[in-house]
Amino acid sequence: xxxxxxxxxxxxxxxxxxxxxxxxxxxxxxxxxxxxxxxxxxxxxxxxxxxxxxxxxxxxxxxxxxxxxxxxxxxxxxxxxxxxxxxxxxxxxxxxxxxxxxxxxxxxxxxxxxxxxxxxxxxxxxxxxxxxxxxxxxxxxxxxxxxxxxxxxxxxxxxxxxxxxxxxxxxxxxxxxxxxxxxxxxxxxxxxxxxxxxxxxxxxxxxxxxxxxxxxxxxxxxxxxxxxxxxxxxxxxxxxxxxxxxxxxxxxxxxxxxxxxxxxxxxxxxxxxxxxxxxxxxxxxxxxxxxxxxxxxxxxxxxx
Ligand code: G3H
Ligand code: 13P
Ligand code: ZN
Numbered sequence: 001x002x003x004x005x006x007x008x009x010x011x012x013x014x015x016x017x018x019x020x021x022x023x024x025x026x027x028x029x030x031x032x033x034x035x036x037x038x039x040x041x042x043x044x045x046x047x048x049x050x051x052x053x054x055x056x057x058x059x060x061x062x063x064x065x066x067x068x069x070x071x072x073x074x075x076x077x078x079x080x081x082x083x084x085x086x087x088x089x090x091x092x093x094x095x096x097x098x099x100x101x102x103x104x105x106x107x108x109x110x111x112x113x114x115x116x117x118x119x120x121x122x123x124x125x126x127x128x129x130x131x132x133x134x135x136x137x138x139x140x141x142x143x144x145x146x147x148x149x150x151x152x153x154x155x156x157x158x159x160x161x162x163x164x165x166x167x168x169x170x171x172x173x174x175x176x177x178x179x180x181x182x183x184x185x186x187x188x189x190x191x192x193x194x195x196x197x198x199x200x201x202x203x204x205x206x207x208x209x210x211x212x213x214x215x216x217x218x219x220x221x222x223x224x225x226x227x228x229x230x231x232x233x234x235x236x237x238x239x240x241x242x243x244x245x246x247x248x249x250x251x252x253x254x255x256x257x258x259x260x261x262x263x264x265x266x267x268x269x270x271x272x273x274x275x276x277x278x279x280x281x282x283x284x285x286x287x288x289x290x291x292x293x294x295x296x297x298x299x300x301x302x303x304x
Contacts, residue, residue: 001069001072001073001074001075001076002065002066002069002070002076002077002078002098003075003076003077003098004077004098004099004127004128004129005045005077005079005098005099005129005131005167005168005203005248006099006129006167006168007075007077008043008045008075008077009129009167009168009203009247009248010203011043011303012043012203012247012248012300012303013202013203013245013247015299015303016242016243016299017242017247017298017299017300017303018206018242018246018247018248018249018298018299018300019042019043019044019045019247019248019249019298019300020042020044020045020249020251020291020294020295020298020300021045021046021047021079021081021205021248021249021250021251022044022045022046022047022251022252022255022291022294023047023048023049023052023081023250023251023252023255024046024047024048024052024061024255025048025051025052025055025056026056026064027064028259028280028283028284028287029255029259029284029287030046030064030065030068031068031284032255032284032285032287032288032291033046033255033287033288033291034046034068034072034074034076035288036287036288036289036291036292036295037072037074037076037291037295037304038072038074039288039292040292040295040296040300040301040302040304041074041301041302041303041304042074042295042300042301042302042303042304043074043075043076043300043303043304044074044075044076044295044300045076045077045079045099045248046065046068046076046077046078046079047078047079047080047081047250048061048078048079048080048081049080049081049082050080050082050083050084050085050088053080053088053092058091058092058095059095061078062078062095062096062097065078065096066078066096073304074304075304077098077099077129078096078097078098078099079097079098079099079100079101079131080092080097080099080100080101081101081250082101082103083100083101083102083103083119084102084103084104086115086118086119089102089119089122090122093122093123093126093128097128098127098128098129099128099129099130099131100119100123100128100129100130100131101130101131101132101133101170102115102116102119102130102131102132102133102166103132103133103170104116104132104133105133105134105135105136105137105170105172106136109156109160112132112134112160113160113163113164116130116132116160116164116166117163117164117165119132120164120165120166124165129167129168130166130167130168131166131167131168131169131170131205131248132160132164132166132168132169132170133169133170133172133207134152134153134156134157134160134169134170134171134172135149135150135151135152135153135171135172136149136150136172137149137170137172137175137176137177137207137208138175138176138177138181138208149172149174149176150172151172151173151174151189151192152169152171152172152173152192152196154192154195154196154199155199157169157171157196157199157200158199158200161200161202167202167203168202168203168204168205168247168248169200169202169203169204169205170204170205170206170207171192171193171196171204171205171206173188173189173190173192173193173196173206173241174187174188174189175188175206175207175208175209175233176208177207177208177252177253178208178253179210179212179217179227179230179231179232179253179257180228180229180230180231181208181210181212181231181232181233182231182232183231184231185231185234186231186232186233186234186237187237188233188237188240188241190237190240190241190244193241193244193245193246194244194245196245197244197245203247203248204245204246204247204248205246205247205248205249205250206238206241206246206248206249206250207250208233208250209233209238209241209249209250209251210232210233210251210252210253210254210257211232211233211234211235211238211254211294212230212231212232212253212254212257213232213254213257213290216254216257216258216261216286216290217230217257217261219261219264219265220257220260220261220264222265223261223264223265223267223268224264224268225260225261225264232253232254235297238297238298239297242298242299249294249298251291251294254290254294255287255290255291258283258286258287258289258290259283259284259286259287260283261283261286262282262283262284262285262286262287263279263280263282263283265282266278266279266282266283267279
């Protein structure tokens with residue numbers, strides 16, 4: 001069942017849990033994520049970046065998501081993650097996305113307000129939800145990068161939400177994108193999050209929330225991946241952030257690592273196999289496993 005982020009996150013806010021938003025680029029990822037949601041009976045957000053749109057084509061992505069939504073009873077939304085190009089955002093709204101993010105956190109404050117207001121005007125006319133971003137989430141992956149992390153200021157956020165009327169806000173509290181978030185243990189500014197939630201009283205979004213599970217990293221390394229010493233956000237920190245009012249948690253890197261580890265292992269163990277369906281299935285199964293664990297952590301299991 002296709003719904004909006006606004007509906008999913010209002011319920012999560014009330015029920016004090018978070019909905020996982022999982023980045024997908026193709027059929028295997030979408031099916032693996034939906035399978036996890038069904039096994040967990042959890043609501044789910046399927047999201048694609050502008051990079052995914054460039055890779056797969058917007059029509060393919062919408063058709064895949066709409067088919068998934070038609071075939072499942074699980075409430076799910078299709079969300080554009082980190083929309084930066086107004087043309088792509090408009091195209092996503094017109095193509096059938098039920099939620100979009102306008103990420104103008106890298107431009108001056110007044111410009112961020114102006115762009116976000118424009119997207120809210122287009123989106124709300126069609127019942128599409130809008131996530132905006134204030135402050136910067138660090139890290140660098142393909143099209144999304146921010147060299148310096150500027151944490152979200154509470155008073156500025158209140159002004160921003162009042163001016164833009166966005167439905168959800170991505171806040172910067174110390175996370176970053178990718179697999180190399182911290183040199184040691186994870187550290188989030190939870191005090192700031194508490195203040196933001198109390199002042200804004202609306203669904204808040206945590207980006208860069210992958211845990212970079214050690215067993216998956218070790219498995220990928222065992223079969224040849226060169227990953228150095230990656231570190232993610234600890235389960236305890238994610239749990240604490242959800243308790244303080246995060247209602248949407250973005251996960252991309254953990255799925256990429258699961259796919260990489262599963263694929264490398266299969267190719268190494270079955271060198272005679274060359275049927276792509278057989279080669280890809282274990283990788284997809286590992287994604288399902290990772291997504292299920294995430295849903296349990298976020299408290300969304302059983303909330304469908
Ligand atoms: O924040 C979003 C992603 O992790 C980056 O994804 O490589 O598809 O732009 P991308
Ligand atoms: P990770 O790199 O931690 O998975 O972050 C994903 C994200 O924030 C997508 O918007
Ligand atoms: Zn992000």
